[in-house]
Amino acid sequence: MxxxxxxxxxxxxxxxxxxxxxxxxxxxxxGQGEPLGFDRLTLTAPIGELTDSVRRELANADVMLVDDAPLRVNLGPENIQEYTLTAGDTGTQEIELRLTAPFSVQRTRDGAYLLDQQRIEVVTTYLANDDDLLVLGDLREQALEDLRREAARQLLSRLRSLDTP
Missing domain, CATH: 1.20.5 (Single alpha-helices involved in coiled-coils or other helix-helix interfaces)
Structure with a gap:
């Protein structure tokens, strides 16, 4: 023993x-911490929390957002879907959140698409308890914040794969 x-x-x-x-x-x-291959980018995106997360991740990667950059990322609006995975209406519920957002990448000099319309998709789950209704909103907001951060990282990962001009 x-x-x-x-x-x-x-x-x-x-x-x-x-x-x-x-x-x-x-x-x-x-893919984490590797340079993007460019230091300037134009971002066309709706005002929102996903756009804010993308801006933060780009800033962390030392990419400046300017209007006359050689590349433009077109980011569409986020779509949030919520599913209850647990059967029944009482007790602890497992809830799945799914965030999707369309995007494309263009060269600004000729408008050519380097990445045609694609989608970012990230999924997470969280547990919601009927006994903690006050905490339920906080849990959902934290899960959404995590999804947006992960979606922004996924976008940067796809940008790393580009052959930049």
Missing amino acids: KRRTFLKSLGVIATGVAMGGLAGCGFHLR
């Missing part, structure tokens, strides 16, 4: 050392 406990402890220590080594060596997921 003592040997089994020792081996488990050894495994936990080895995992911790490996994780610490990865964190210290600059390890990051592919």
Whole structure:
């Protein structure tokens, strides 16, 4: 019994050392933190929270939003769909939120589409309890904020794949 406990402890220590080594060596997921290949962009988008999230992610990637950039991202309005996944009307409900938004990318000099009309789609779920009705709105808003942030990251990931002019 003592040997089994020792081996488990050894495994936990080895995992911790490996994780610490990865964190210290600059390890990051592919596509995260890589440069976009351009430093200026024109964004055509409706006023809204998704647009705000995209602007923040672009700023974090050191991309300036200007009117005369070589590329233009056309971002459409977000569409939020909400589904209840749990059967029944009482107790804890699992709710799925799905955010979709159309977008395209054009070269501004000739209007050519580098990415024709595409869609960003992100999904999350959260648990809503009938006993905590005051918290329900906060849970939904936090889930929507997370969806918008993830949608913005997904858009930037697709922009990284472009051959820029």
